[in-house]
Amino acid sequence: MSSNGTNERKLTIARAMAESIQQEMQINERVFVMGEDIGELGGVFGNTRGLLEEFGKSRIRDTPISETAFISAAVGAAQDGMRPVVELMFADFFGVCFDAIYNLMAKNIYFSGGGVSVPMVLMTSTGGGYSDGGQHSQCLYGSFAHLPGMKVVSPSNAFDAKGLMTAAMRDDSPVVYMFHKGLQGMGWLGTEAGATVNTPESDYTVEIGKAKVLREGTDVTLVGLAMGVHNALKAADQLAKEDVSAEVIDLVSLVPLDRETIINSVAKTGRLIVVDEDYQSYGVSGEIITTVCEHDISKLKAAPKRVAYPDVPIPFARNMEQFCLPNPDKIVAAYQAMV
Amino acid sequence: MSSNGTNERKLTIARAMAESIQQEMQINERVFVMGEDIGELGGVFGNTRGLLEEFGKSRIRDTPISETAFISAAVGAAQDGMRPVVELMFADFFGVCFDAIYNLMAKNIYFSGGGVSVPMVLMTSTGGGYSDGGQHSQCLYGSFAHLPGMKVVSPSNAFDAKGLMTAAMRDDSPVVYMFHKGLQGMGWLGTEAGATVNTPESDYTVEIGKAKVLREGTDVTLVGLAMGVHNALKAADQLAKEDVSAEVIDLVSLVPLDRETIINSVAKTGRLIVVDEDYQSYGVSGEIITTVCEHDISKLKAAPKRVAYPDVPIPFARNMEQFCLPNPDKIVAAYQAMV
Amino acid sequence: MTPSKDQILWMYRNMVTSRRFEEIIEEIYMEGKTPAFNMANGPIPGEMHLSNGQEPVAVGVCAHLNADDIVTATHRPHHQAIAKGVNLNKMAAEIFGKSSGFSGGRGGHMHIFDPDVNFACSGIVAQGCGPACGAALSRQMQNKPGVAVSFLGEGAVNQGAFHEAMNLAALWKLPVIFVVEDNAWGISVSKEASTAVPRNDVRAAAYGMPGHFIENNDPYAIFDVAGEAIKRAREGGGPSLIEIETYRLAGHFMGDAEGYRPEGEKEALIEKDPIPAMRARILSDGTASAAELDAIETESQSKVNEAIAFARQSELAADTDALTSVFAA
Amino acid sequence: MTPSKDQILWMYRNMVTSRRFEEIIEEIYMEGKTPAFNMANGPIPGEMHLSNGQEPVAVGVCAHLNADDIVTATHRPHHQAIAKGVNLNKMAAEIFGKSSGFSGGRGGHMHIFDPDVNFACSGIVAQGCGPACGAALSRQMQNKPGVAVSFLGEGAVNQGAFHEAMNLAALWKLPVIFVVEDNAWGISVSKEASTAVPRNDVRAAAYGMPGHFIENNDPYAIFDVAGEAIKRAREGGGPSLIEIETYRLAGHFMGDAEGYRPEGEKEALIEKDPIPAMRARILSDGTASAAELDAIETESQSKVNEAIAFARQSELAADTDALTSVFAA
Numbered sequence A, B: 001m002s003s004n005g006t007n008e009r010k011l012t013i014a015r016a017m018a019e020s021i022q023q024e025m026q027i028n029e030r031v032f033v034m035g036e037d038i039g040e041l042g043g044v045f046g047n048t049r050g051l052l053e054e055f056g057k058s059r060i061r062d063t064p065i066s067e068t069a070f071i072s073a074a075v076g077a078a079q080d081g082m083r084p085v086v087e088l089m090f091a092d093f094f095g096v097c098f099d100a101i102y103n104l105m106a107k108n109i110y111f112s113g114g115g116v117s118v119p120m121v122l123m124t125s126t127g128g129g130y131s132d133g134g135q136h137s138q139c140l141y142g143s144f145a146h147l148p149g150m151k152v153v154s155p156s157n158a159f160d161a162k163g164l165m166t167a168a169m170r171d172d173s174p175v176v177y178m179f180h181k182g183l184q185g186m187g188w189l190g191t192e193a194g195a196t197v198n199t200p201e202s203d204y205t206v207e208i209g210k211a212k213v214l215r216e217g218t219d220v221t222l223v224g225l226a227m228g229v230h231n232a233l234k235a236a237d238q239l240a241k242e243d244v245s246a247e248v249i250d251l252v253s254l255v256p257l258d259r260e261t262i263i264n265s266v267a268k269t270g271r272l273i274v275v276d277e278d279y280q281s282y283g284v285s286g287e288i289i290t291t292v293c294e295h296d297i298s299k300l301k302a303a304p305k306r307v308a309y310p311d312v313p314i315p316f317a318r319n320m321e322q323f324c325l326p327n328p329d330k331i332v333a334a335y336q337a338m339v
Numbered sequence C, D: 001m002t003p004s005k006d007q008i009l010w011m012y013r014n015m016v017t018s019r020r021f022e023e024i025i026e027e028i029y030m031e032g033k034t035p036a037f038n039m040a041n042g043p044i045p046g047e048m049h050l051s052n053g054q055e056p057v058a059v060g061v062c063a064h065l066n067a068d069d070i071v072t073a074t075h076r077p078h079h080q081a082i083a084k085g086v087n088l089n090k091m092a093a094e095i096f097g098k099s100s101g102f103s104g105g106r107g108g109h110m111h112i113f114d115p116d117v118n119f120a121c122s123g124i125v126a127q128g129c130g131p132a133c134g135a136a137l138s139r140q141m142q143n144k145p146g147v148a149v150s151f152l153g154e155g156a157v158n159q160g161a162f163h164e165a166m167n168l169a170a171l172w173k174l175p176v177i178f179v180v181e182d183n184a185w186g187i188s189v190s191k192e193a194s195t196a197v198p199r200n201d202v203r204a205a206a207y208g209m210p211g212h213f214i215e216n217n218d219p220y221a222i223f224d225v226a227g228e229a230i231k232r233a234r235e236g237g238g239p240s241l242i243e244i245e246t247y248r249l250a251g252h253f254m255g256d257a258e259g260y261r262p263e264g265e266k267e268a269l270i271e272k273d274p275i276p277a278m279r280a281r282i283l284s285d286g287t288a289s290a291a292e293l294d295a296i297e298t299e300s301q302s303k304v305n306e307a308i309a310f311a312r313q314s315e316l317a318a319d320t321d322a323l324t325s326v327f328a329a
């Protein structure tokens, strides 16, 4: 599954996820994987490819289309000492099984006062841009991050994807791992080249709860996660041509949220634009802006802005969907409207 | 079900809701009610009391404990011309049926380009404060309001409760009607006396999407909904004793959100405190603060604040739960920390 | 029930129309997607689930329905839609994402709504079970005629929504028929690997409901059993469950490499393609002549061509239309 | 299976302990709630679901379990918890919301967790079905002994989660037993008004699983059937479904006026109270003497008294403890 170089080996996010799971399964026999089409098919989005061949059907379990059953089974197994990794194929499907996620997985540690731990990872795909329609293109970051008891992460590149997955599998609390389809490196979904980066071969962790400053700047802070990061980086490139220096923050983790990194950046730049592919209202973009504003408004040189998905279901037609999605031009325009 | 006076008749929210449904059922035979224990029992929270006796078992239907089935059945019936009112007993249970709500009920108008309408009301109880534990005390306002395609309302008093319910039943789009248990006027849940107000006997509507300024003031804007409004009003009373003039806004509706009323108020007072019994992060409080900040930060005299439920599951023990809940003292303290 | 000649030819016509429609969709879908297959590209972007091989289910059931009856269909909806009589031009336009489609391109291939014939579908498995019950309840309460059919795949039967709807339908004696298209696969997971019983008709007894299993993808047998069930429902006899063995002649969606299918399986199924089989049967038992069938095929082809031309020529919706129709007008 | 004398007395003891425990909880629950009944008040606030009358189910099943086995229980958990051997002191303290409770008062009466005996419960109907499967899977994968029992009410059987878990358990031959406590009511809705079939044991066939129905709330019959099922599961024979007719001798929760119950129903059930019935049977068939049973009753009472005293004397958690234990330490 892995090639030979150590630090000069580019992986897609899909391969980075699979490699992380593979390595952890090799050293920890309690780790196993459940989900729809994660066996023979290797996951619709490629992130469990090769695992069935190495670990067999007991540890790599294709499930019936019964998300409530297998996600809540993962909770039961986790409480019994196993460390399941389960896949909800599309985040959009959370509605059929959210009770098992938010009311059970996320709360049993609390309800037991720490008497049980729930070491499990729920991985799920997010995002649109390829005309999959309104029940297969949502991000729903806010829907997961709003509810207490689960950590929520989303990588923007393969390095983080591998390290976050390893960290998630080693965490004794439930972690929701949201991977954006457009970053998976599966050609059939389109591919954001910037997500396929050098990825160490041996295992390592990326800290859950720590944001990353991917690009330093002085005029404006662009905050995003997953695909939003790439839109922000491209916008920063465009802005640089106009001599505007943008700082780009990759949130990496929504829960815990690294508020300090955001606040410090905006204290420096005085301007904030949040890029979010989830629905605009009552979600991530509002939380980030509020984080800054409730801390100290005196540092702001302009009203903060958001480039988020409008509050409408996701349309199928390419032109309508692209019209709604965040993109670098919208970010640049937002900046220009600020100054 | 109703007494004789017209404008001097105090009703509880529970009775106001039941009266609205009763009157609408009398004039529109397409309206019917489904849910658990809404028949003979009259609803666990009293809001369908008396309806079975008047309308019989066909139009007042007790259901199995099958929320997905009966809520999605309501969608099918609504698309076929009926106007169902369905009850999800506790908002906390949304996880077992959210697909039927957010992916089906909320999206079929869009997916059909307006070809079908989905005239239904989903009523559901919210809120804690009486030690019902972490699966029976949540508000989850943000979880519903975040997702497009459904209107979301929550009354703070019986007058609005009746008018909003009538408006919801007459709306051709799905309306989620969230009623706070502590305001229902059911003694066994405790009762906020301020919710039981004069309620006209004949039918009328309260506009969905319009906030109300319940108290005018000049020093700070307190924004809330449902129970939060009562906390805000009490805080305003306390502040008045210290010669602070607080304006209190009852949001009434989260979707559509009346951003203008909030913005205008803060433009006047320069200070904003949001009171929210839902979890703090990625929810209502962030959206309200962002609404103001993204519009114009120059009007703010201080960083806005929120008095919301911390990001933890709701504990059972009374002292712990009360420690977490918003209350007037916390609002007053928030104000004091602003000046 | 035995189909009349008209009914047989109606079934054949709709099977052929569905097949011709999908053949051309298949071709156009690949435009812009070679050499690199990227779903986002071409005149028809997004996922594409073809139903070829499964046409007998749709026609055998829908032969008994009229425009007033309700169908809730799946993510694989074309054959069901065509058999239910949806407007083919508007469906094609919807699949192309054009303004002249049912929703003006907001829905797409998994979200076909034709209110004129009470047809709806959705992308979440088993999501149609509840709405079918609700539509049936609406008719029951209003004392209006109408039966609702909820189509679902054999994989979808293991979803909680199915169970809840089955109980509700039986409890309230609703005029609804649950039709399970057993094509043996849920994406890459076989029925055996997902379902504790070999046949889902046994699950009907869990609700005191009649259950049927039909082998061999046979449109005549489907017509027979579905006809009885629908008649029973119309007469107030309540719901039924029918599982039908059918064939998925293509991948789960276009682009599926199907590495998980046992060698030879697909080839063997293609041998049993129900359309040539039905043609042969019609000819051999003398129901109709080759000329009659040829005429039907020609008609189907031209209807399809017309629909595709309509779709191609239609305009895209305005970008800003994305923001409208969220709520009822 | 026929219970030994020890087993019979074990069952009796646990039934009595559960009853005594609930009697005193019932009394204390009303403290601070008269004259005006307000759930928020008194030493035990919140909802209170009593299980009196349903003890035979808990003891007949749990007689075959040891601490390693897993139980996922319901919103009505006391009898199940006691029969599973949870620490009574900590359970009482949890119900009082004290720091010495299992979760330090974070969970409360509907969220009793005793990891030492693998006991958990929850407030969402049928929510325990999946976790029971998962714990059973954990044992199966690790080749460790252990059976999981998922208790649920007859109302909960119509929830999708039940169906999905039944299929998963049967498909993977998991050592899990689904035990349905049929007390005829889901709050105010009767079984007849909620369930399309009179008995849920018929639903086992939908998963190729053995199904049993036990009448008359009889602890001996429950012991017998559950014993066989659990033995089978331990030997790799897979899951079973057992529905048990039992009696809800009180309201759904305390404060329930029960206006929906047919006149005389409750009185008739109280006549059949399983505890005096079992006592009479033990005496009449000579299994044990009145003195032995009296001793058991006295012991049970003092164990309960001790637990209540422990709970009363314990401290409340610090207010700020509300903010801890969200994530694993």
Ligand SMILES: Cc1ncc(C[n+]2csc(CCOP(=O)(O)OP(=O)(O)O)c2C)c(N)n1
Pocket: A036, A065, A089, A093, A096, C074, C075, C076, C123, C124, C125, C152, C153, C154, C155, C156, C157, C159, C181, C183, C185, C186, C187, C252
């Ligand atoms: C609740 C839910 N889970 C998973 C999926 C992803 N998915 C789409 S189709 C499919 C397979 C469905 O199999 P089946 O019901 O047999 O229908 P078929 O595709 O064979 O027609 C899956 C798993 C979904 N759409 N909805």
Ligand SMILES: Cc1ncc(C[n+]2csc(CCOP(=O)(O)OP(=O)(O)O)c2C)c(N)n1
Pocket: B036, B065, B089, B093, B096, D074, D075, D076, D123, D124, D125, D152, D153, D154, D155, D156, D157, D159, D181, D183, D185, D186, D187, D252
């Ligand atoms: C998913 C869900 N829906 C509704 C409820 C509310 N509720 C709690 S107990 C109950 C009745 C349960 O009936 P049954 O399963 O027969 O158990 P019993 O109370 O009779 O022990 C209901 C409807 C819930 N807790 N969870």
Ligand SMILES: [Mg+2]
Pocket: C153, C154, C155, C181, C182, C183, C184, C185, C186, C187
């Ligand atoms: Mg299939």
Ligand SMILES: [Mg+2]
Pocket: D153, D154, D155, D181, D182, D183, D184, D185, D186, D187
């Ligand atoms: Mg019951």
